[in-house]
Amino acid sequence: MNRKLCLFIAMSLDGFIAKTDDDISFLNQVELEGEDYGYSEFINTVDTVILGRKTYDKVLSMGVESLYGSRQVFVITRTPRPDSGKTVFFSGKLTDLVLSLKNQPGQNIYCDGGAETISHLLQENLIDEMTVSVIPVLLGDGIRLFGYKFPEQKLQLVKSQSFEKGLVQLHYVKI
Amino acid sequence: MNRKLCLFIAMSLDGFIAKTDDDISFLNQVELEGEDYGYSEFINTVDTVILGRKTYDKVLSMGVESLYGSRQVFVITRTPRPDSGKTVFFSGKLTDLVLSLKNQPGQNIYCDGGAETISHLLQENLIDEMTVSVIPVLLGDGIRLFGYKFPEQKLQLVKSQSFEKGLVQLHYVKI
Numbered sequence: 001m002n003r004k005l006c007l008f009i010a011m012s013l014d015g016f017i018a019k020t021d022d023d024i025s026f027l028n029q030v031e032l033e034g035e036d037y038g039y040s041e042f043i044n045t046v047d048t049v050i051l052g053r054k055t056y057d058k059v060l061s062m063g064v065e066s067l068y069g070s071r072q073v074f075v076i077t078r079t080p081r082p083d084s085g086k087t088v089f090f091s092g093k094l095t096d097l098v099l100s101l102k103n104q105p106g107q108n109i110y111c112d113g114g115a116e117t118i119s120h121l122l123q124e125n126l127i128d129e130m131t132v133s134v135i136p137v138l139l140g141d142g143i144r145l146f147g148y149k150f151p152e153q154k155l156q157l158v159k160s161q162s163f164e165k166g167l168v169q170l171h172y173v174k175i
Numbered sequence: 176m177n178r179k180l181c182l183f184i185a186m187s188l189d190g191f192i193a194k195t196d197d198d199i200s201f202l203n204q205v206e207l208e209g210e211d212y213g214y215s216e217f218i219n220t221v222d223t224v225i226l227g228r229k230t231y232d233k234v235l236s237m238g239v240e241s242l243y244g245s246r247q248v249f250v251i252t253r254t255p256r257p258d259s260g261k262t263v264f265f266s267g268k269l270t271d272l273v274l275s276l277k278n279q280p281g282q283n284i285y286c287d288g289g290a291e292t293i294s295h296l297l298q299e300n301l302i303d304e305m306t307v308s309v310i311p312v313l314l315g316d317g318i319r320l321f322g323y324k325f326p327e328q329k330l331q332l333v334k335s336q337s338f339e340k341g342l343v344q345l346h347y348v349k350i
Binding site: 013014015026029122130132134136137138139140141144145146149150151152153154155156157160162166167168170172 | 188189190305307314316319325327331
């Protein structure tokens with residue numbers, strides 16, 4: 001299986017990906033003209049996106065329609081909906097979906113959140129690579145990237161890079 | 176006030192400083208002959224140590240008697256005990272202790288944990304510098320470095336450094 005399931009996500013130093021009200025304005029402090037922190041390079045390695053239904057709705061509510069371009073998108077939901085273009089609403093077992101995708105040829109698979117979907121993937125040890133950007137702030141409360149229990153897992157640091165705005169990007173692969 | 180209150184602490188990528196049973200064996204994976212990850216340089220900037228009673232007892236139980244050398248040590252406890260050499264058992268208000276120390280001349284002050292004491296300091300916005308070493312592991316459960324609510328606080332990244340064993344050390348100052 002050479003097709004990898006990847007995270008590419010930002011968190012505060014204290015491990016939050018959003019405040020309790022889903023506010024992600026803490027990301028604004030690292031915005032810099034012409035700096036995308038490797039996102040376009042990363043997304044070009046990906047042809048399939050998995051995300052939770054709540055995150056999907058949030059992305060839509062932000063008016064972002066074509067965030068994922070022409071990529072295949074799977075929205076993990078308990079409530080089936082009809083497919084919409086390249087977007088499939090998947091209400092089966094997440095593990096089955098991921099294993100099935102990994103067994104098909106293709107580029108990497110990107111899980112774009114949310115915390116609940118990521119935690120299910122961690123519980124099943126399905127995440128192969130993680131790029132975590134640490135934002136220089138302590139939020140003190142909010143939605144944790146790692147808020148649920150899952151089995152211990154060793155990682156290998158592939159790269160660490162710091163940026164002008166104080167963001168540190170950590171890139172790990174599963175051992 | 177030039178005397179700073181500093182953290183120098185390691186956590187897993189998912190933000191744990193120990194497993195639920197206080198097990199810190201995840202630190203072993205970054206042990207390397209002759210590499211102290213800047214600890215001796217750091218501790219030489221410090222003449223006073225603050226730590227919680229549970230952490231103090233744990234340090235003692237590990238047979239470490241002179242971890243802090245000749246430094247002044249304050250153990251934060253609800254139960255007063257007689258002083259022991261340079262170790263003072265402090266059962267007053269932590270904020271008062273820290274403000275009083277900061278107003279006295281001296282080197283920096285090191286808070287060596289635990290999570291409860293650190294959280295009290297964060298709640299009062301008393302921590303001036305943080306050196307956080309991120310260990311390349313997901314523990315999945317345990318004692319969180321940032322497990323309690325506290326007010327949001329922006330940080331400035333001073334330095335980020337990665338090491339052979341995959342540890343990434345992040346050094347922040349309070350803005």
